[in-house]
Amino acid sequence: MKIIINIQRYNPDIDTASYFQKYDVEAEPTERLLDALMQIKRFQDGSLGFRKSCAHGVCGSDAMRINGKDGLACKTLIKDVAQKDGDTVTVEPLHHLPVQRDLIVDQKDFFDKYRFIKPYLINDEEVEGKERQQTQEERMAFDDTTNCILCAACYSACPVLDKKPDFVGPAAIAQAYRFIADSRDRALDERLELLDNKTGVWPCENHFKCTQACPRSILITKRINQTKSLIKKHRR
Ligand code: SF4
Ligand code: FES
Secondary structure (H helix, E strand, O other): OEEEEEEEEOOOOOOOOOEEEEEEEEOOOOOEHHHHHHHHHHHOOOOOOOOOOOOOOOOOOOEEEEOOEEEEHHHOEHHHHOOOOOOEEEEEOOOOOOEEEOOEEOOHHHHHHHHHOOOOOOOOOOOOOOOOOOOHHHHHOOHHHHHOOOOOHHHHHOOHHHHOOOOOOHHHHHHHHHHHOOOOOOOHHHHHHHHOOOOOOOOOOOOOHHHHHOOOOOOHHHHHHHHHHHHHHHHO
């Protein structure tokens, strides 16, 4: 099938503004968009910049905006974004993060916000036996959140970040909840306090765009709302 891939380009060394460039690509409907991008880079235009590593939805490096929706190029099949010969697939870098080159964004803000929520277990108590145990039920309270690959698709999809760039964002809150709900963690008050402010959980307006964008099916909006409820409960 012959399709057109329309890619946002920007090279800081020579361009004053971004622009779109079209490439004609021959691709099978069952191939992934990442295959098409690699085909362009290998055989048409070696200057095209994008990140990728695992090619299997695990590393989170090839998140981008595809026909207006955020997702992973390696988990997007051509047939899901182009149905017939001549269809165009528009590919842009993630929103809310500065573009470094073409589809490559500077992830610093995203990871700074992730580090801010202290994404590690806090527990100074002596370990009884070899490990800190928890029941299956205790683990299931936050199981989905452990699947995060920090791809930032949710961060790009969040409409709140259009108007409030300081908002900590959906991934950071979902990862805060991952430890808030962990029966082995002992920093609940500190974690809730970090998010009880105008850049924490409260700007979230429940648009559900993060949940829809997440390639790992994490219940992000639900986890944000559970965090809000816990903050209210702990304030009293
Ligand atoms: S929550 Fe989902 S969309 Fe957001 S960074 Fe993690 S895996 Fe990516
Ligand atoms: S290349 Fe690793 S998630 Fe797509």
